[in-house]
Amino acid sequence: MTTITSFPTTPRPSRARSRLTTLVMATVLGLTSLSATAATEMPPFPEVTGDVVEGDGNDYSLKFNIGLTQSSAQYRGLEYFKKIVEQRSDGHIQVQAFHSAQLGDDLQSVSALQAGTLEMTAPSTSPMVSMFPQFAVFDxxxxxxxxxxxxxxxxxxxxQQMLKDASTKGLVAIGWAENGYRQLTNSKQAVTSPSDLDGLKVRTMQNPIHLDIWRTLGANPTPMSFAELFTALEQGVVDGQENPWITIESSKFNEVQQYATETNHVYTPFITLVSERFWNRLPESYQQLLREAAKQMGDYERQVSRTLNDQIKQELKDQGMQITELTPEQIATFQEDLAPVYDDWRDKIGGDLIDRIRAESKTQ
Structure with a gap:
């Protein structure tokens, strides 16, 4: 026997009311469209070039996990990598893209590569210093x-030599991309010189060089989990923090930090890594394809990163954040005060590596 449930009927709205509802909805959709248009825009994908690469007749699937969100330049680069690899392998390599540390954070992902349970990742170099001490040069x-x-x-x-050096311990390093420059924000005052940092409580990563930097400048560096940072800034547990512009905006730090200084004090890259176990299963032609795709991904991701950087910096200004841009003379003052950091870390990192990088800077 079928039971029919009776529901109370709802009076139908009048035509005038329906037209009003339609008008309101159209207005809302229009405003949404304008908002979307005004939002940060990603540079378009470059055209995929190059012939289809012949493999060994087998199909391969690789999982590529990153720590940043779907709205990041890094994920946009990963989408381009997927497009290149799948198109040029004629679908014989399928790339599954994961963001927001869905399969683990940077160190967990690297461990998974070593174990052969994950095929690719692209961590920042900072958390990998314990494995590759020379990466501390980027801090x-x-x-x-x-x-x-x-x-x-x-x-x-x-x-390229650093990629070779990192192609050990179950890993194959095949390319670089950009995490970017770190900037200082705080809730106390505009910072134009090291003296403005005296006693300022600045949240840092648990990284010995970063702690050394802020301590040397006279600040009070406070290591803290990133997940706790917004609340700590809001409650005044710490006065400031340092991160790239895109992180500052996406984390809404400008809501609790009035001042920012474009210090560009540390530049951090991403390194593209492949599991050695997976790599050794691939024919040489597909290995070369991944190398080429990683290089193209890195070039494009840098473009996206720098485009977003400029857009977001302007958006933060428009939202009322007071951003100080340091003059070359002001930057030189910071550099002079930080000379002891180089003295402390020269032997630990490798003086020759530091000198070679500095020499490249002078020939630019």
């Missing part, structure tokens, strides 16, 4: 005065 302050110098170092002999 030194003001080592890369411009993005172009960073590109020159990473794409040249120095960066």
């Amino acid at each position: 030194l302050p003001f080592l890369f005065p411009t993005p172009e110098i960073a590109d020159k170092v990473l794409d040249g002999d120095i960066g």
Whole structure:
């Protein structure tokens, strides 16, 4: 027997009311469209070039996990990598893209590569210093005065040798991309010189060089989980923090931080890694395809990163954040005060590596 449930009927709205509802909805949709248009825009994907690469007749699937969100330049680069690899392998390599540390954070992902349970990841170099001490060079302050110098170092002999050195311990390093420059924000005052940092409580990563940097400048560095940072800033547990512009905006730090200084004090790259176990299963032609795709991904991701950087910096200004841009003379003062950091870390990182990077800066 079928039971029919009776529901109370709702009076139908009048035509005038329906037209009003339609008008309101159209207005809302129009405002939404304008908002979307005004939002930060990603540069379009470059056209995929190159012939289809012949493999060994087998199909392969790789999982590529990153820590940043779907709205990041890094994920946009990963989408381009997927497009290149799948198109040029004629679908014989399928790339599954994961964002927001869905399969683990940077160190967990690297461990998964070593175990062979994950095929690719692209961590920041900072958490990998314990595995590769030379990566600490990227934590030194003001080592890369411009993005172009960073590109020159990473794409040249120095960066390529570092990729070879990192192709050990179950990993194959095949390319570089950009995490970017870190900037200082705080809730107390505009910062134009080291003296403005005296006693300022600045949240940092649990990284010995970063702690050394802020301590040397007279601040009070306070290591803290990133997840706790917004609340700590809001409650005044710490006065300031340092991160790239895109992180500052996406985390809404400008809501609790009135002042920012474009210090560009540390430049950090991403390194593209493949599981050695997976790599050794691939025919040489597909290995070369992944190398080429990683290089193209890195070049495009840098473009996206720098485009977003400029857009977001302007958006933060428009939202009322007071942003100080340091003059070359002011930057030189910070560099002079931080000379002891280089003295402390020279032997631990490798003086020859530091000198070679500095030499590249002078020839730019």
